[in-house]
Amino acid sequence: MSCKTKNEEQKEKTSSTEAKIWEVDFLDEFDTFNPDNWQDQRIWVNNETHCYVPNGKFGTREASDGTLKLKVVQIDDKRSCDNFDKHGEQHPDTEYVAGRITSKNKKEFIKGKWTAKLKLSSSGEPSMFPAWWLLGARNNEPPMQEVDENICWPLTGSGEIDIFEHHGDHHKNRFTTGAIKSLDECDKGDWWSLRKDFEVILDEYHEYSVEWEDSDLLYRVDGEEIYRNVGQGDKYPEPMFAILNFAKITDSPMESKEWVMEVDWVKHEYRK
Structure with a gap:
């Protein structure tokens, strides 16, 4: 019978995992905007109050001086918007x-570890909603470019x-x-129980x-573990793509x- 504590067993498990070597299979340093890695995504979600525009129009997406800038920009007057929600509205x-890019149908991976190095020009303003996130590759929201993109959020194949x-x-x-957390129905997700705020x-x-560590999802800032979703890693077995976007989500003025x-x-x- 083992006399080890749970903490000791966890440390051994973590040490064994960390002994494996990470190998990079995708890296974009944004010397330019590379269409082999990313495409603009124009979609209306979360009752966002802006319009996603393509090709960096109005300066909303720019690769310069070795970084990518995604922006929300207030223009001079109201204009029509060609973004539609999943119901066709x-x-x-x-x-x-605003700018939003996705690696959908460009760079998609099963498990492993995703990292982005980023900063904001400011924080704490009402309506701000910048994000760096993943979706399952069979997600049925635009752009739909493959025949198997037929699974609604957040079911397996379209997990977030x-x-x-x-x-x-x-x-x-x-x-x-x-x-x-998927509630096993289309458009039914639990936003609260598996998420946490950090300073x-x-x-x-x-x-x-x-990163996927055995059955867990492990979250880091600057290489230091800050949080983990215990037992949730196995619920995201699908290839996933990345999204970077800056959104405005309420009517508060900028x-x-x-x-x-x-x-x-x-x-x-x-992991090699």
């Missing part, structure tokens, strides 16, 4: 435009893991991380990551004309 006219979200309406210099200086660069999320790099690794 078109976004109303809006004076806000949020590595970094900043809710400006609630806190300055705080972010949320964790998985969305960090958001206008400084940090590395935000999630205190400045422009919000920026700057991304130094994104990478995926696997």
Whole structure:
């Protein structure tokens, strides 16, 4: 019979896992915007009050000086928006435009470790909602480019893991991380039980990551574990793609004309 405590067993398990070597199989340092890695995603979700625009229009998506800048920009007047929600409803006219990119059908991976190094130009402003997150590759939201993209969120095949979200309406210099728990029905997800807020200086660069460690999802900031979803890793067995976006989610006016999320790099690794 083992006399080891649970803590001792966990330490042995973690030590054994960490002894394995991470190998990089995807790295984008954003010297340019590489269409082999990313595509713009124009979709209306979460009652967002902006319009996602393509090709960096209005400066909403720019790769320069070795970083990617994704922005929410307030333009001079309300314009029509060609974003539709999953039910086919078109976004109303809006004076806000934004950038959102996805690696869907470009770079998709099963498990492993995803990391992005990023910072915000400011934090804590009402309506701010920048994010770095993953979705299952069979997600049935636009763009739908493959015949098997027919699974609704957040069922297996279309599961969601949020590595970094900043809710400006609630806190300055705080972010949320964790998985969305599927309730086994289309469009039915538990946003609260597997997610948690943490303090960090958001206008400084940090590395935000999630990795599969045995059956757990382990979240890190700058390489240090801050949180884990125990037993949830096996519930995300599907290939997943990455999304980076800066959203505006309520009608609160912008205190400045422009919000920026700057991304130094994104990478995926696997255990060798």
